[in-house]
Amino acid sequence: MVQQQPKQERAVQTRDSILRAAAEVFDEAGFAGASINRILKRAGLTAGALYFHFASKEDLARAVMNAQSDSIIPWLKSEGLQRLVDITMVWAYQLQVDPLLRAGVRLTGEQEAFGVKDATPYQEWSQIMTECLEVAAAKGELQAGVEPAELAEFVVEACTGMQMYSAVASEARADLADRAVRMWRLLLPGIAVPAVIARTQVDPARVQAVIQDAGASRATAARAAEDDRRTTEAAG
Known part of the structure; x- marks a missing residue:
């Protein structure tokens, strides 16, 4: 249980980092101009990390809309x-x-x-x-x-x-x-x-x-x- 908490905290931080990076790119370029690669580069994370939290770019956009x-x-x-x-x-x-x-x-x-x-x-x-x-x-x-x-x-x-x-x-x-x-x-x-x-x-x-x-x-x-x-x- 003691080891689980840091993992959960890291997962929350990773999701927040992706959401923030995606928001910056969506804000600058809109949905059409925001590529997954551009979002990943902004977040400094891998595609695996992104798809662990969000199923698609549309899913990520919905999360930003609803935040x-x-x-x-x-x-x-x-x-x-x-x-x-x-x-x-x-x-x-x-x-x-x-x-x-x-x-x-x-x-x-x-x-x-x-x-x-x-x-x-x-x-x-x-x-x-x-x-x-x-x-x-x-x-x-x-x-x-x-x-x-x-x-x-x-x-x-x-x-x-x-x-x-x-x-x-x-x-x-x-x-x-x-x-x-x-x-x-x-x-x-x-x-x-x-x-x-x-x-x-x-x-x-x-x-x-x-x-x-x-x-x-x-x-x-x-x-x-x-x-x-x-x-x-x-x-x-």
């Missing part, structure tokens, strides 16, 4: 309506800096070109947002008549169109956060009670600071863990 929430959910600390707003603020920021999220969004949009028709990414976001809004409703944050699932699906639809518009209208979606702020400025008066509108923070700088600070802390922890591992190996 979008991994770029956003870990950064969230709020709940209710604020959590929903924060999802969109983190999403707007991460689309500029995280290839995994960008590739997932790109592949979701062009999936029919490689023979896939999978609504899972949209449905997953709708479910995540519905849960936020159900909490908001239970806390009395929403106006009467606001149906969580309906509103959640609308926000997913709005964000989908918004990022497509931003990708064309600005360099590297630089204006996406401003568009998200405008969306909430227009939406909040129609869905939230006045007291909640007053305390809901729609601030891109707030979530950017949280992500950057947390990223620095994780990098420090990772370096410390690596130093401990090397010390342990040297002592052994």
Whole structure:
């Protein structure tokens, strides 16, 4: 059992390395331009390692498409309506800096070109947002008549169109956060009670600071863990 854990950890790390490398290549070249050899070269791994985790390039593309929430959910600390707003603020920021999220969004949009028709990414976001809004409703944050699932699906639809518009209208979606702020400025008066509108923070700088600070802390922890591992190996 003691020996099994490092193998499992290595398998998880290998899968993550493949997924990240594939995301970078898909982000740069799309599905058609992303060859398995190019992905393997980027990951620094063998074909055997890739096919142990993914059956095909299509399977790998699906995994990237369906990993979008991994770029956003870990950064969230709020709940209710604020959590929903924060999802969109983190999403707007991460689309500029995280290839995994960008590739997932790109592949979701062009999936029919490689023979896939999978609504899972949209449905997953709708479910995540519905849960936020159900909490908001239970806390009395929403106006009467606001149906969580309906509103959640609308926000997913709005964000989908918004990022497509931003990708064309600005360099590297630089204006996406401003568009998200405008969306909430227009939406909040129609869905939230006045007291909640007053305390809901729609601030891109707030979530950017949280992500950057947390990223620095994780990098420090990772370096410390690596130093401990090397010390342990040297002592052994």
